Amino acid sequence: MNTVKQGAIELVLCDMDGTLLMPDHSISPRNFAAVKALQAIGVHFTLATGRPPRGMRDQVKQLGIELPTAAFNGGVLVSADGSYLQSHRLPYEAVRKTLEVLAHHSEVEVWVFADDEWLLRDPHGPMVAQEQNSLGYAPRVVLDFEQYGQRVDKIVATCRNVSLLAELEHQLQRAFNDQALASRSQAHYLDVTAPRANKGDALVTLANLLGVPLERTMVIGDGGNDPAMFHRAGLSVAMGQASQEVRQQAMQVTSSNLEDGVAQAIERYVLKR
Known part of the structure; x- marks a missing residue:
């Protein structure tokens, strides 16, 4: 210290x-x-x-x-x-790259925050109820995130596998090249945000x-x-x-x-x- x-x-x-x-x-x-x-x-x-x-x-x-x-x-x-x-919103290229990386891991839930909405594709994901209780409002279910790509405030990857999220954190950090930041706000939550x-x-x-x-x-x-x-x-x-x-x-x-x-x-x- x-x-x-x-x-x-x-x-x-x-x-x-x-x-x-x-x-x-x-x-x-x-x-x-x-x-x-x-x-x-x-x-x-x-x-x-x-x-x-x-x-x-x-x-x-x-x-x-x-x-x-x-x-x-x-x-x-x-x-x-x-x-x-x-x-400070995420650059579109960082949004695209993040979603591409996370798509390879079916056990990872992906949430996108844009237009003052919490967006997701699976309302029954294992972490959804916990997050809804925390935030105090319900998510909006969408088929895909493409239409929001230019207006993303944050992407969250979450799952019970802490080791996998740690691995994804380092993978995304290496891939971004200063385009975005990847950090775990909690053990089960990996946040992707704009550099600033x-x-x-x-x-x-x-x-x-x-x-x-x-x-x-x-x-x-x-x-x-x-x-x-x-x-x-x-x-x-x-x-x-x-x-x-x-x-x-x-x-x-x-x-x-x-x-x-x-x-x-x-x-x-x-x-x-």
Whole structure:
């Protein structure tokens, strides 16, 4: 772990699934209280997630967040009224290449997010019910994704075979040649996004909008899409249940999301200072 390099924290950017949220997608009372305590003393708090904008509205409302949020790993910045401030879509060639690679693996479910819709071909896939429960809305079934190829915000490959997804992650990273990014937001989810759709660039943009120096920012996360913001923040905190690879890229490690790790980090590094 690196040495903490920030002064007083003015902005906290937090991941959602596996970080702020419990496994049932709820916000624990302690995490909720910690966020409200930040807001009460004037510290900015907002979210950066792999979810689509529609999949974070309930939590934004619950927490009373009035700042822009980062969806699709930073591919879309969304204002409090739901309008898009910034959007980075996948290049068509990257969309085509991704779908071509994934088509060779029948056990992998492929989801495409475009036009504010969650698109898929098989509504009975083993991971669909879980995702619908998480996002809070149903997918749209399509025969193919071709008509959406120029308007894709994110592609997700998901299956129970974690080793296969890790292999596909490396395969796509090699194939893209800077056209796109492939990273696992969770063990069973492989996200493909535009090159600038990353939480590090999102942090920089949000900090600039709020007039906060990067050295006065804190970020918290647990997945393979979070080190991008770890490397830009004044203070980076990994969740206790994150993989060793992710934890090693953060300056500090807190407890797991089952143990209110977000609240512990906020209390220790912001409120007590």
